[in-house]
Amino acid sequence: MRESWRWYGDFDKITLPEIAQTGATGIVTALHEIPYGEVWPRQRIAAVRDKVQAAGFDWVVVESLPIHERIKRGEGDLSALFANYRQSMANLAAEGIHTICYNFMPLLDWTRTDLAAPVARGGSCLRFSAPRMAAFELHMLGRAEAEADYSPEVRAEAAAWFQQATEEDRETLLRSIMAGLPGAYDRYDVAGLRAGLALYDGIGREALRANYRRFLEEVIPAAEDLGMRFCVHPDDPPRDILGLPRIVSNAEDIGWILGAVDSPANGLTLCAGSLGANPVNDVPAIARQFAERIHFAHLRNVRKDPDGSFEEAAHLDGDTDMVALIAALLEEEARRRDSGRADAEIPFRPDHGHDLLDDAARGAHPGYPLIGRLRGLAELRGVVRALSHPLIRG
Incomplete structure (x- = not known):
């Protein structure tokens, strides 16, 4: 398995020389500064690749080449957006980058x-609190339909939190919910989020699936021609949220996606944390079921609560059997090598580490500290090394 590290380029407080000390040899990054829907120019791609290589790494995965919201909504004439996306793919392939996580x-x-x-x-650590999310949806966003999404106990706890919360508490909650948006883009305020959600009115699960199928039909043939691998990242959290459908949350969803355009180029990012936050998911079993289409892995762990809350656990703790999961990935690598595949190795990265020691003072992107991920990578490396040892393999 190829040890890799997510790096946010010029937005990252962690430098490439520091990453080199972790032992990782692959970099996972993107052109985060380019607005969604615009073409990634070859010279900009080459500049990042050259910087990564000069520091002793390979750029092994693009994460992400974002999909414009109009494509997700199926809104209007999308021919230019699809053409731009395919051109960005071609430019990446021309510069030697062939795996795209999205x-x-x-x-x-x-x-x-x-x-x-x-x-x-x-x-x-990062945490998803069902009561606080309910407080945001019901009492800050004013989405009355959200009552059906939460139990009476969670709604009661949400109301109690909101009543005692200060304005600063509420602003902190909003900033936390917006923190997952990458790059240099403005985060939504409450009014902006309401406006964004309104654009999805009437788009349910089947409509979103139809729009996703169209996206795959537009890009996967190009990926095949370019020798590229696409790998979808599961929903995080793996449940409908803010009234928006989520359609990459479990094994049934993944099976539908991989069958919608049945091609080796149409694959999966096996994110153990995202899938692990859904109580119905057996993550090692999902890895075994879709092993031949896993092109990339995010290895992290979560600990779930009965009310739907969850938080990031240490990489070898939490609810997912990480040893069993890594064993499944190593078995797939062995199968690929035995079949003669040149791309047998699966790149992985430690994901969403704890902030430890002086991580908080560094101010890195939430969930992406230096020391916490270094600890996670060291733990994962130990599991990989042990499972790969002749004494274990027998």
Whole structure:
């Protein structure tokens, strides 16, 4: 498995020389400064690739080449947006980058309510609190339909939190929910979020699936021609949110996606944390079921609460059996090598580490600290090394 590290380029407080000390050899990055829907120019791609290579890395995965919201909504004449997307793909392939991680989450990327929830023995983690999300939806956003999305107990706790929350508490909650949006883009305020949600009125699960199928039909043939691999990232959290449907949340969803355009180029980013936050998901079983279409892996762990809340656990703790998951990925790599595939190795990265020691003072992107991810990578590396040892393989 190829040890990799997500790097936000000029937006990142962590430098490439610091990343080199983690032992990772692959970089996962993107042109975060380019607005959604515009073409990624070859010279800009080459400049990032050259910078990454000069520091001793390979640019192994693009995360992400974002999909414009109009494509997700199926809105208007999309021919120019699809053409721009395919041109960006061609430019990436021309510069030697062939794996693209992306998501099809409407409007928001990953969503958390707390960016610094305390962890036992010190440090902090990302947390999704169902009561705080309910407080935001019901009492700040004013989305009355959200009552049906939460239990009476969660709604009661949400009301109690909102009644005692200060204006600063509410602003902190809004900033936390917006923190998953990457790059240099403005975050929504409450009014802006309402306006964005209104654009999705009438778009349910089947309509969003139809728009997703159209996207795949537009880009996967180009990916095949370019020798590229696409890998969809699961929803985070893996549930409908803010009244928006989520359609990449479980094994049934993944099966539909991979069958919608049945091609080796149409694959999966196996995100253990995103899938692990859904109580119905057996993540190692999902990895085994879709093994041949896994092109990239995010290895992290979560601990779930009965009310729908969850938080980031240490990489080898939490609810997902990380050893079993890594074993499944190593088995798939072995199968690929035995079949003669040149691209047998699966790149992975440690994801959403805890803020430990002086991580908080550095001010890195939420969920992407240096020391916390270094700890996670070291733990994962140990599992990979142990499972790969001849004594274990027998």
